[in-house]
Amino acid sequence: MESFLVIFQLHYVEAIMRVTNSLSQHLQAVDLVISRSRTLIQATRSELTDLRSDPSFVSLFEKAKEFATELEIEVPAVNEPATRPSSVGQKGRPRRTTSKKITKHLKQFVTNLTLGKNLFESGNWTTTLADEMKREYFETSDCLLAEFDRRLTDNLPVLSTLEALDPSSTKFMDTELLKHFSALYGELDIDDILLESQAGIAKRFLLDEEKKLENFLDIVDHLQALPVAYSEVIEVLRIAATLPVTTASNEHFFSSLEIVKNYLRSTTRDDRLSHLLLMFAEKDLVKI
Numbered sequence: 467m468e469s470f471l472v473i474f475q476l477h478y479v480e481a482i483m484r485v486t487n488s489l490s491q492h493l494q495a496v497d498l499v500i501s502r503s504r505t506l507i508q509a510t511r512s513e514l515t516d517l518r519s520d521p522s523f524v525s526l527f528e529k530a531k532e533f534a535t536e537l538e539i540e541v542p543a544v545n546e547p548a549t550r551p552s553s554v555g556q557k558g559r560p561r562r563t564t565s566k567k568i569t570k571h572l573k574q575f576v577t578n579l580t581l582g583k584n585l586f587e588s589g590n591w592t593t594t595l596a597d598e599m600k601r602e603y604f605e606t607s608d609c610l611l612a613e614f615d616r617r618l619t620d621n622l623p624v625l626s627t628l629e630a631l632d633p634s635s636t637k638f639m640d641t642e643l644l645k646h647f648s649a650l651y652g653e654l655d656i657d658d659i660l661l662e663s664q665a666g667i668a669k670r671f672l673l674d675e676e677k678k679l680e681n682f683l684d685i686v687d688h689l690q691a692l693p694v695a696y697s698e699v700i701e702v703l704r705i706a707a708t709l710p711v712t713t714a715s716n717e718h719f720f721s722s723l724e725i726v727k728n729y730l731r732s733t734t735r736d737d738r739l740s741h742l743l744l745m746f747a748e749k750d751l752v753k754i
Contacts, residue, residue: 470541474530474599481526482610485513500709501628501635507618514614518607523600544596624650624709630665631706633679639669644702651705661698668699682706722746 489510492503516522534541627650629635630643637643641662648656672679672688679685686703689696726742727734734742745752 468537468539470530470534470539471599473534473539474527477526477530477533478603478606481517481522482514485517486510499632501625501632504622504625507622507625511611511614511619514607514611518604518611520600523603527596527599542595544599545594628706628709631682631685631703633672633682633685639665639672639699641665644699647706648698648702656698656701661702664696664699668696719743719747 489503489506492498492506531541624647627643627647629637630640630647632638644661644665645658648658648661668685668689672685679688682703686700686707689700689703693700722743726746727739731739731742
């Protein structure tokens with residue numbers, strides 16, 4: 467921990483957590499309306515892109531340097547040539563090199579180009595510690611952005627179609643969005659003609675009755691009264707209801723288990739333990 471490189475890496479992780487915290491909290495919310503997450507995802511993606519820049523690297527480097535200086539931790543000379551392990555082993559034998567196995571998630575982001583390798587080995591080109599730190603900084607940022615796109619940005623077309631199921635949206639029950647959403651799940655054989663006709667009637671039925679609609683689950687409750695009349699719309703709503711499901715609540719309970727079931731409660735039975743966990747994890751509800 468008393469290494470400048472570790473301090474710099476911790477500052478970088480802190481910057482990432484600071485940028486992604488709002489989106490993380492939003493996606494774990496119980497009352498999540500996933501169709502409203504698109505703008506927050508795009509904003510977070512832009513912030514992460516800005517983080518992958520020379521000014522951001524310099525700023526983090528200076529913060530890490532000040533932090534290390536305050537703790538009287540030695541800051542290495544970053545302008546000196548970086549040292550690399552020798553390619554010659556004991557007794558003058560060439561060091562055995564083993565190829566690193568790349569995970570399947572990173573194969574498409576790895577390049578095998580050897581540009582500059584021969585110059586470095588011949589001694590005609592050198593790199594400094596700052597160059598090495600910057601290279602690793604950008605490589606990590608690229609992997610982070612690629613994973614962010616794979617999980618979230620690439621799914622923005624799906625999120626945009628969910629505006630048709632948001633009662634507060636101006637595109638509520640938009641037939642084109644609903645048909646595009648149903649096309650993503652074509653295996654369920656949703657009839658587009660019936661879906662289009664039912665969507666218009668459902669919109670008028672839901673809005674004219676002045677029902678309290680906070681999310682699409684409330685819409686399902688109202689349309690279930692006439693399941694045959696709104697069969698295709700209900701099927702689309704059932705699919706959409708499964709999208710925002712996360713494991714955050716379950717993980718919270720598992721984290722609480724170590725605190726609640728200590729050595730004093732080692733013989734607690736399942737029923738009592740379940741009640742204690744529920745009270746511990748849902749403190750706000752218990753206080754009410």
